[in-house]
Amino acid sequence: MSRSLLSITELGETGLRRMLDTSDHMAEVNRRPNPKVPALRGKTVCNVFFEDSTRTRLSFETAAKRLSADTMNFSVSQSSLNKGESLRDTVETIAAMGVDAFVIRHGSSGAPWQIGEWTSISVINAGDGWHAHPTQALLDMYTVRTALNRPISVDGGSFDGLRVAMVGDIKHSRVARSTTEAFKLLGANVTWVSPKTLLPPVHDESVVANLDEVIEDVDVLYLLRMQNERMSEALVPHLREYTARFGLTPERAARIGRHVLVMHPGPMNRGVEMAVDPGELPGSVINQQVTNGINVRMAVLFELLGSGSENSLTGNTES
Amino acid sequence: MNTPSDVGKQVLGPDDVRRAITRMAHEIIERNRGTADLALVGIQTGGVWVVEALAAEMLRIEAAENCGANPIVVGSVDASLYRDDIGMRPVSPGSVSDLTFTVEGVTVVLVDDVLYTGRTVRAAIDAIGDYGRPKAVQLAAIVDRGHRELPIRPDFVGKNLPTSAEESVSVTPNGVTITQGTDT
Structure with missing residues (x-):
C-alpha cells in the first residue's frame, strides 16, 4: 500500500476494500467506553488546512488522537504564509519538525500531489479544489455498506444493482467526483441529477435534469451542497428554482421508499437542497456519515503510518 | 508454496491435537474449579478455532459431570492495534475483536495456536485491559515452540515443541506441521 492517500483512483478497488475492512476494526474501537488504542504512539499528524473546514479537520484530529498519535494544526490565517512565505517553504519547515503525515486541504486541484513531490512524508488529501476528497468517498462507502449490511471486503461482495442518484452541483464538487468513482468501483449504478450548467464539461455518467425523474427508482439519494456563490455566478437562476427541481422537499420525501438511504456530505443548506428535516426521514444516514468519518480516517492513518515494508523486520512474527 | 522444501514435517496428527485439547480443557476446568x-x-x-474446540470440550466435560452445564463464555481479540512492531512490517489485521461479555472480574483464558516470542500475547493482554479489569488472565496454547522474548509463560500447553528460529509451525485440527523458513 502506498504511503499516501491522494485519490480513489490511486487507491484502487483493492485498496478501497482493504480500507473498509480496517474501518471495521476502528468502528469496534469507537464502540468501546474508552475509544483509544496505542497503535500510532510516537507518530505526529499535521493538519494543514488552506480552506475552511469543521467536520473534516475535527474528524482527522479525533481519528489521530484515538490512535494515540500527536496532532498539530496549521491554519493559514495565523501562519507565515501571510508574511509572504511560499507554500513549499512552509511545507518543508513543518516537515523539518518531524511530522509523519500531512493532512492537506487546499483550494487548488492537485496541491496534495505537488506537496507530495516536495516531501517524503505521507500525504493525505482532505479535499483539493474541485478534484478529489477520497476520505469522504471512503466514509460514504462504509456508511452504505454498514447501513445495507452488504458483506463487502477484500474477499468479495459488491454494490451490484444498487441505484445511486447524486443530486446537485457536480461540476464544483470534489465529493461528487470521488464518491461517484468509489460507488462505481464497487459496482453501483450512479446517475447524476443536475442542471446542465453544473455538470463538468466532459463525463460519461448518465444524467437526468430533474429529481422527479429518478426519485422513485433509487436506493441511495445523495444530496450535494448547493453553494450560494453559484447563484451570483448565474449558474442557477434562483435557489428557490433549484429547490423546486432538485431539492428534497416534503412532497418528494413522501415519494421515496422507506429503504432509501438519504446522504449528504455537509455542511447542509436547509431549505435549499434539504427542504425537509432530515431527522424525520427514516433512511437518513447523515449522522452516521459523520460518525463513520472517524472510523475510516483512523483506518487511513493506521494503514499509511502503521505499515512497514516486507523486509524491515526480520524473523518470525507469530505469537 | 508447494515446492519440495516447503512441504512440512508433521509432528502431531489429528488425534494428538484432539487429545491435547481434551487434556487442556480438563486442566482449565480443574485450575478454575469449574x-x-x-x-x-x-x-x-x-486462536479462534482453538477456542471453539476447547469450549465444546469443556461443555461436554461439565455436562457429563454436573448433569447439565452453562454455556462457556467465549470471545476473540485482535491484537494488531497493540503490537510493538507497528510501522515495522505490513499491517494485517485479522477479524474484528469480539468481546461482548463484561471483562470486569472475569478470569480470561487467552488462547492461541502457537506460543512463540510472546509479543502477540503481550499485545493481547493490553487489548483485554482496555475492556475492563479481569480478575486474572491465563494463557493456553496448543504448541509452545520456545524462543520467548518477553517474560510470558503459558498456564496450559498442548505440546512443548523445540524448534529453531528458521522454522515455522502451523497448527490446525488436522495436526501440527513444522516447515523450514520463517513466515511473515
Missing part, C-alpha cells in the same frame, strides 16, 4: 466467571478468548486469527 467454568463460572471464566471466559475463553482466542487471539485473532489462529
Whole structure:
C-alpha cells in the first residue's frame, strides 16, 4: 500500500476494500467506553488546512488522537504564509519538525500531489479544489455498506444493482467526483441529477435534469451542497428554482421508499437542497456519515503510518 | 508454496491435537474449579478455532459431570492495534475483536495456536485491559515452540515443541506441521 492517500483512483478497488475492512476494526474501537488504542504512539499528524473546514479537520484530529498519535494544526490565517512565505517553504519547515503525515486541504486541484513531490512524508488529501476528497468517498462507502449490511471486503461482495442518484452541483464538487468513482468501483449504478450548467464539461455518467425523474427508482439519494456563490455566478437562476427541481422537499420525501438511504456530505443548506428535516426521514444516514468519518480516517492513518515494508523486520512474527 | 522444501514435517496428527485439547480443557476446568466467571478468548486469527474446540470440550466435560452445564463464555481479540512492531512490517489485521461479555472480574483464558516470542500475547493482554479489569488472565496454547522474548509463560500447553528460529509451525485440527523458513 502506498504511503499516501491522494485519490480513489490511486487507491484502487483493492485498496478501497482493504480500507473498509480496517474501518471495521476502528468502528469496534469507537464502540468501546474508552475509544483509544496505542497503535500510532510516537507518530505526529499535521493538519494543514488552506480552506475552511469543521467536520473534516475535527474528524482527522479525533481519528489521530484515538490512535494515540500527536496532532498539530496549521491554519493559514495565523501562519507565515501571510508574511509572504511560499507554500513549499512552509511545507518543508513543518516537515523539518518531524511530522509523519500531512493532512492537506487546499483550494487548488492537485496541491496534495505537488506537496507530495516536495516531501517524503505521507500525504493525505482532505479535499483539493474541485478534484478529489477520497476520505469522504471512503466514509460514504462504509456508511452504505454498514447501513445495507452488504458483506463487502477484500474477499468479495459488491454494490451490484444498487441505484445511486447524486443530486446537485457536480461540476464544483470534489465529493461528487470521488464518491461517484468509489460507488462505481464497487459496482453501483450512479446517475447524476443536475442542471446542465453544473455538470463538468466532459463525463460519461448518465444524467437526468430533474429529481422527479429518478426519485422513485433509487436506493441511495445523495444530496450535494448547493453553494450560494453559484447563484451570483448565474449558474442557477434562483435557489428557490433549484429547490423546486432538485431539492428534497416534503412532497418528494413522501415519494421515496422507506429503504432509501438519504446522504449528504455537509455542511447542509436547509431549505435549499434539504427542504425537509432530515431527522424525520427514516433512511437518513447523515449522522452516521459523520460518525463513520472517524472510523475510516483512523483506518487511513493506521494503514499509511502503521505499515512497514516486507523486509524491515526480520524473523518470525507469530505469537 | 508447494515446492519440495516447503512441504512440512508433521509432528502431531489429528488425534494428538484432539487429545491435547481434551487434556487442556480438563486442566482449565480443574485450575478454575469449574467454568463460572471464566471466559475463553482466542487471539485473532489462529486462536479462534482453538477456542471453539476447547469450549465444546469443556461443555461436554461439565455436562457429563454436573448433569447439565452453562454455556462457556467465549470471545476473540485482535491484537494488531497493540503490537510493538507497528510501522515495522505490513499491517494485517485479522477479524474484528469480539468481546461482548463484561471483562470486569472475569478470569480470561487467552488462547492461541502457537506460543512463540510472546509479543502477540503481550499485545493481547493490553487489548483485554482496555475492556475492563479481569480478575486474572491465563494463557493456553496448543504448541509452545520456545524462543520467548518477553517474560510470558503459558498456564496450559498442548505440546512443548523445540524448534529453531528458521522454522515455522502451523497448527490446525488436522495436526501440527513444522516447515523450514520463517513466515511473515
